Amino acid sequence: MSEVTGTIFDIKRFAVHDGPGIRTTVFFKGCPLRCAWCHNPESMKIQRQIVFFENKCIGCGECFKRCPNGAVIATPEGRKYYRDKCKLCGTCVEYCYAEATVMQGKIVTVEEVVEEVKKDMPFYKNSNGGMTISGGEPTLQPEFCSAIFEACQKEGMHTALDTSGHVKLETLKEILKHVDLILYDIKHLDPAIHKEYTGVSNELILSNLREINKLGIPIEIRMPTIPGINDTESNLLALCNLVDELRSIERIRLLPYHRLGEGKYQRLDMDYRLKGLETPKKERMEEIVNFIKANLKRDIPVSSG
Ligand code: SF4
Numbered sequence: 574m575s576e577v578t579g580t581i582f583d584i585k586r587f588a589v590h591d592g593p594g595i596r597t598t599v600f601f602k603g604c605p606l607r608c609a610w611c612h613n614p615e616s617m618k619i620q621r622q623i624v625f626f627e628n629k630c631i632g633c634g635e636c637f638k639r640c641p642n643g644a645v646i647a648t649p650e651g652r653k654y655y656r657d658k659c660k661l662c663g664t665c666v667e668y669c670y671a672e673a674t675v676m677q678g679k680i681v682t683v684e685e686v687v688e689e690v691k692k693d694m695p696f697y698k699n700s701n702g703g704m705t706i707s708g709g710e711p712t713l714q715p716e717f718c719s720a721i722f723e724a725c726q727k728e729g730m731h732t733a734l735d736t737s738g739h740v741k742l743e744t745l746k747e748i749l750k751h752v753d754l755i756l757y758d759i760k761h762l763d764p765a766i767h768k769e770y771t772g773v774s775n776e777l778i779l780s781n782l783r784e785i786n787k788l789g790i791p792i793e794i795r796m797p798t799i800p801g802i803n804d805t806e807s808n809l810l811a812l813c814n815l816v817d818e819l820r821s822i823e824r825i826r827l828l829p830y831h832r833l834g835e836g837k838y839q840r841l842d843m844d845y846r847l848k849g850l851e852t853p854k855k856e857r858m859e860e861i862v863n864f865i866k867a868n869l870k871r872d873i874p875v876s877s878g
């Protein structure tokens with residue numbers, strides 16, 4: 574098996590929203606986008622990161638006594654962590670028995686990932702499930718991503734890639750050689766608004782989508798649905814036009830905005846831009862689903878959640 578290694582931040586077993594059936598989803602660390610609504614801010618940087626859970630800290634002082642770089646110190650206000658001094662040696666994590674200090678991100682081999690994913694083979698077989706690579710942005714680690722997909726397909730697994738599509742077309746096509754289903758994220762159809770809320774324009778994303786549509790691999794469009802940002806009539810109509818044009822798109826899934834990731838921003842010393850934005854109600858999501866169905870010229874499943 575390939576010797577290549579990569580950085581992941583989670584492996585979730587029994588996932589039911591990342592493609593058909595019961596699946597195991599491998600979350601890669603690192604993403605070129607900075608979506609304002611991202612609920613996994615720990616996925617943004619490819620480097621590992623130290624995260625501190627204040628509510629778990631028992632004040633034993635092991636972290637600042639053991640840190641060889643003065644990156645954690647005791648102050649009258651409590652424990653203080655300096656990210657710029659931290660060398661990610663992991664000593665503080667090792668000695669934090671309360672698990673208040675944890676390392677986000679793990680460097681693993683292809684074999685380690687495949688062995689973990691293989692554990693649920695019987696469930697995949699019984700449910701027509703398989704494995705999914707998500708993130709972060711999986712295509713940021715292309716060799717690692719390709720090698721896992723290739724090995725999983727050899728084991729007889731159904732494979733799915735969840736991508737933002739913000740990647741060189743050649744890289745994406747290479748990875749797709751071992752992919753059975755593409756979960757393609759569309760955030761906004763307007764390039765300027767897309768850039769405002771994700772940090773990048775959508776031009777590359779849309780041109781890649783048009784190109785991979787020609788490969789004949791089924792595509793599921795996934796749109797995080799953010800009130801007041803991309804649930805406008807004009808954006809939903811633009812989405813319908815795109816889906817009507819591209820025949821490999823077999824499904825649209827809306828992912829309602831939620832605030833479950835908000836607390837993580839503080840723990841990572843990051844700002845959360847959408848403070849106070851409310852989660853859309855079930856009735857509103859039904860309204861959006863019905864609007865899309867009414868304006869699509871093709872009969873494909875449209876769902877929320
Ligand atoms: S990971 Fe190492 S350098 Fe960073 S805070 Fe912990 S002990 Fe200090």
Ligand code: SF4
Pocket residue numbers: 629630631632633634635636637652665668669670671672673674
């Ligand atoms: S080692 Fe963990 S529990 Fe102890 S002071 Fe540091 S963060 Fe808190």
